[in-house]
Amino acid sequence: MLSQSTPPSLRRQIPEADTHPLVRRLQSVVDLGSEERTAIRDLPMMVRELRADQDIVREGDHPSQCCILLEGMAFRYKIIGEGRRQIFAFHAPGEVPDLQSLFLKRMDHSLCTLTPVKAGFVRHDALRELLAGCPRVAGALWRETLIESAIFREWMAGLGRRDALTRVAHLFCEMYIRLDAIGRARDGKTELPITQNELADALGISDVHANRTLQELRGRNLITFERGALTIHDWEGLAAAGEFDPAYLHQNPDAESEAV
Amino acid sequence: MLSQSTPPSLRRQIPEADTHPLVRRLQSVVDLGSEERTAIRDLPMMVRELRADQDIVREGDHPSQCCILLEGMAFRYKIIGEGRRQIFAFHAPGEVPDLQSLFLKRMDHSLCTLTPVKAGFVRHDALRELLAGCPRVAGALWRETLIESAIFREWMAGLGRRDALTRVAHLFCEMYIRLDAIGRARDGKTELPITQNELADALGISDVHANRTLQELRGRNLITFERGALTIHDWEGLAAAGEFDPAYLHQNPDAESEAV
DNA sequence: CGCCCACTTGAACGTGTTCAAACGTCGTGG
DNA sequence: CCACGACGTTTGAACACGTTCAAGTGGGCG
Numbered sequence: 366m367l368s369q370s371t372p373p374s375l376r377r378q379i380p381e382a383d384t385h386p387l388v389r390r391l392q393s394v395v396d397l398g399s400e401e402r403t404a405i406r407d408l409p410m411m412v413r414e415l416r417a418d419q420d421i422v423r424e425g426d427h428p429s430q431c432c433i434l435l436e437g438m439a440f441r442y443k444i445i446g447e448g449r450r451q452i453f454a455f456h457a458p459g460e461v462p463d464l465q466s467l468f469l470k471r472m473d474h475s476l477c478t479l480t481p482v483k484a485g486f487v488r489h490d491a492l493r494e495l496l497a498g499c500p501r502v503a504g505a506l507w508r509e510t511l512i513e514s515a516i517f518r519e520w521m522a523g524l525g526r527r528d529a530l531t532r533v534a535h536l537f538c539e540m541y542i543r544l545d546a547i548g549r550a551r552d553g554k555t556e557l558p559i560t561q562n563e564l565a566d567a568l569g570i571s572d573v574h575a576n577r578t579l580q581e582l583r584g585r586n587l588i589t590f591e592r593g594a595l596t597i598h599d600w601e602g603l604a605a606a607g608e609f610d611p612a613y614l615h616q617n618p619d620a621e622s623e624a625v
Numbered sequence: 626m627l628s629q630s631t632p633p634s635l636r637r638q639i640p641e642a643d644t645h646p647l648v649r650r651l652q653s654v655v656d657l658g659s660e661e662r663t664a665i666r667d668l669p670m671m672v673r674e675l676r677a678d679q680d681i682v683r684e685g686d687h688p689s690q691c692c693i694l695l696e697g698m699a700f701r702y703k704i705i706g707e708g709r710r711q712i713f714a715f716h717a718p719g720e721v722p723d724l725q726s727l728f729l730k731r732m733d734h735s736l737c738t739l740t741p742v743k744a745g746f747v748r749h750d751a752l753r754e755l756l757a758g759c760p761r762v763a764g765a766l767w768r769e770t771l772i773e774s775a776i777f778r779e780w781m782a783g784l785g786r787r788d789a790l791t792r793v794a795h796l797f798c799e800m801y802i803r804l805d806a807i808g809r810a811r812d813g814k815t816e817l818p819i820t821q822n823e824l825a826d827a828l829g830i831s832d833v834h835a836n837r838t839l840q841e842l843r844g845r846n847l848i849t850f851e852r853g854a855l856t857i858h859d860w861e862g863l864a865a866a867g868e869f870d871p872a873y874l875h876q877n878p879d880a881e882s883e884a885v
Numbered sequence: 886c887g888c889c890c891a892c893t894t895g896a897a898c899g900t901g902t903t904c905a906a907a908c909g910t911c912g913t914g915g
Numbered sequence: 916c917c918a919c920g921a922c923g924t925t926t927g928a929a930c931a932c933g934t935t936c937a938a939g940t941g942g943g944c945g
Contacts, residue, residue, distance in 0.1 A: 443782055446868055451782040465775075468768040473775050473873040500757060507767050508728040514770065515725075515733050517777040522703055522711040524784035525829025529933070560891065569785025574933055576893065592891095592942095608706055613733040789901070820923060834901055836925065852923095 369586075369599040371553050374545055386435055390459035391505045393546075394618050401499045408495060410485040421463070421476045421484065428466040430486045434458050437482035438558055442566065443474040452567035453517065455479070455540065455559065457547055464510060467492055480558045515613045524569045527608065529578045532568040534607030537588060537595060542611055553600065558593035582606070629846075629859040631813050632798075634805055646695055650719035651765045653806075654878050661759045668755060670745040681723070681736045681744065688726040690746045694718050697742035698818055702826065703734040712827035713777065715739070715800065715819065717807055724770060727752055740818045775873045784829045787868065789838045792828040794867030797848060797855060802871055813860065818853035842866070 383389050385406050391397060397405075412435065415421065422428050424443060434456055441462060442452045453474065456462045462476050467489055496503040516539070523532045540557055544550045559567075565575035582588050587603045589596045597603055643649050645666050651657060657665075672695065675681065682688050684703060699716045713734065716722045722736050727749055756763040776799070783792045800817055804810045819827075825835035842848050847863045849856045857863055 443778065445782050445786055449786040451778075451785045453778050453781055465771045468764070468771050469775070469875050471872065471875070473875070474778060497760060503763070504728070507770070510767070510770060510774065511725045511728050514774050514777060515729070517774060517781065518703065518711075518713050518734060521713055521777065521781055521784055522705050524781060525711045525826075526705055526709040562891080566785075571934055572891095573893085573935080577933090580893090612731065615729050615731070615733070822923075831902055832923090833903080833925085836923095837901090840925090 370601040372541055372545065372550070372597055372600040374550075386459040387433055387461070390509075390547075391502060394508065395501055395505045397501065397505075401502055404495055404499055405502065408487050409491050410487050412483060412485050415478050415482045415484060417478055417480050417482075419478045419482075421478065421482075422466070422472050423475045424472050426472045427470050428463065428472065428489075430488045431461055431466060431492055432463050432476070433485040433487065434460050434462065435483040435485055437484075438479040439476055439482060440479050440559075440563065440567075441474055441476050450566045451569070452563060453520075454513065455567070457544060457549065459547060461506070461509075464506060479563070512615050515615060519613045520567075529568070529570045529574055530581060531607055532570070533564070533575070533578050533582060534587065534603050535609050536564070536568060536607075537590075537597065538600075538604050538607050538609035538611075539614070541595065541597060542614060542616070546616060553597040555595050556593060557590070557595040630861040632801055632805065632810070632857055632860040634810075646719040647693055647721070650769075650807075651762060654768065655761055655765045657761065657765075661762055664755055664759055665762065668747050669751050670747050672743060672745050675738050675742045675744060677738055677740050677742075679738045679742075681738065681742075682726070682732050683735045684732050686732045687730050688723065688732065688749075690748045691721055691726060691752055692723050692736070693745040693747065694720050694722065695743040695745055697744075698739040699736060699742060700739055700819075700823065700827075701734055701736050710826045711829070712823060713780070714773065715827070717804060717809065719807060721766070721769075724766065739823070772875050775875060779873045780827075789828070789830050789834055790841060791867055792830070793824070793835070793838050793842060794847065794863050795869050796824070796828060796867075797850075797857065798860075798864050798867050798869035798871075799874070801855065801857060802874060802876070806876060813857040815855050816853060817850070817855040 383392060383402065385402075388397065388402050388405050391405075392402075410433070415437075421432055421439065436458055438458075439456045439462055440452050441454045441456070442450055444450050454462070463472070466472060496506070519535075519539070523535055527535065537557075541550055541553075541555055544555045544557070549555055561575045561579065562572045564579075565572040568575065570578070579590055582603075583590075585602070585606070587597070587599050587606060589598070603609070643652060643662065645662075647668075648657065648662050648665050651665075652662075670693070675697075681692055681699065694716055696718055698718075699722055700712050701714045701716070701722060702710055702712045704710050714722070723732070726732060756766070779795075779799070783795055787795065797817075801810055801813075801815055804815045804817070809815055821835045821839065822832045825832040828835065830838070839850055842863075843850075845862070845866070847857070847859050847866060849858070863869070
């Protein structure tokens with residue numbers, strides 16, 4: 366099956382490669398000074414390896430540290446009522462999925478690994494010190510939390526006002542763009558290590574219906590999705606089916622067009 | 626109809642009353658120093674009066690100022706596809722609904738008045754100066770945006786995994802608690818100036834179904850809701866029907882129980 | 886080899902939608 | 916004072932999208 370239209374790659378060349386994943390992530394948004402970079406690199410960080418499907422923090426916890434994803438993916442969720450689960454977000458390497466614990470003592474949801482994960486744990490006091498000393502870093506992280514809010518809103522719009530097929534298509538577009546931005550996508554293909562059950566719980570549908578919707582998308586030659594690998598055969602078609610407009614991801618820090 | 630159980634009032638006595646709504650709001654979360662309070666009070670603010678049902682900022686705008694709600698209520702929303710609308714949040718006096726514009730140039734959604742509104746507009750550069758000079762104020766505002774994220778997540782859980790009746794009950798519980806916290810509720814009664822159509826668009830249901838669900842809640846003697854006035858007749862019953870647990874609102878800045 | 890887990894399929898069912906019409910109330914203008 | 920229009924609300928009936936339950940398939944890994 367030939368690719369009818371390939372996804373746009375918005376990946377930007379990063380001026381100065383850096384091995385620290387947090388530096389790399391923030392660097393793509395603001396220009397950090399070298400002192401700021403070293404301040405981040407000097408963060409005391411305890412690295413741990415976790416298996417797939419393992420909670421990192423749970424609802425009700427009072428964490429004293431934050432977790433930086435170094436390798437592997439994770440997701441955040443909450444269980445309500447009798448075992449119904451809502452997934453709020455999928456997280457890729459370089460992200461700090463529980464940054465909020467720095468400001469909100471009690472976790473109102475849980476964080477769980479999707480794959481085997483290598484994660485760095487940084488104590489709150491060390492992070493606070495970093496933020497106090499580096500306002501630009503603080504600003505960049507604050508901005509990240511606001512972008513996450515924008516993603517939440519887009520998911521809300523999907524959950525509230527889009528049908529199942531549109532939701533699935535939309536999620537695939539979003540994840541492709543986000544994974545491409547960190548160099549994890551290529552030629553319409555990317556690893557997206559989630560099961561149909563997790564897909565369903567993120568999109569507010571049953572897993573049976575998630576399965577049927579995937580078949581429909583496949584039947585329209587838009588995607589294939591098997592064993593955690595997503596292939597987009599027709600980006601234009603998928604974006605149209607998903608009503609996808611990437612503006613809400615705020616990927617271009619400055620050059621956002623359409624003046625007021 | 627006698628009140629079978631009254632909502633808990635979590636309103637805290639504020640040590641030092643202040644007329645500036647932003648000071649009042651932040652004061653209830655952190656202890657501000659007097660220099661910080663005056664820094665906020667000295668913010669150059671342009672006050673405007675707006676009518677009901679009027680957009681303050683629109684998707685696509687590039688605002689150069691933020692808006693502080695002084696009187697009246699507002700909501701944020703986005704239109705997707707052919708006129709389907711999703712409402713993301715309702716805002717009460719003292720809140721800064723478009724704080725994100727300080728960090729994200731382009732609005733990815735719109736902000737609209739629900740009632741006649743008195744709003745203060747503060748230029749971004751003035752706000753940035755305030756945040757640079759008062760880290761505690763910055764922290765408090767950051768915390769507010771994180772609480773808003775928590776509310777978004779709870780709404781997502783509702784949109785994805787709760788039925789219509791539960792969603793309506795849950796929203797009423799949430800709004801009651803939030804409005805009570807700013808002194809706008811009393812004895813199970815509060816102004817909640819939204820139409821059934823807005824209720825439906827917030828909860829991802831049709832307005833016809835919103836109407837029928839309200840009748841059901843009323844039939845169970847849990848609430849009455851007419852002409853923008855919400856009365857909760859049975860708080861326990863409503864909270865149970867709405868699967869409502871206020872933990873996600875993070876109202877107790879410090880004393881959040883259940884150690885890790 | 887056998888088990889477990891993720892995925893797949895069918896059929897009945899249910900919650901919520903859509904469409905269309907009518908009602909009530911409030912504010913405006915004749 | 917009444918007529919009118921606008922808007923929010925209410926009602927009924929047909930319909931659709933997605934759920935639920937239950938059984939079965941298939942692949943990966945101990």
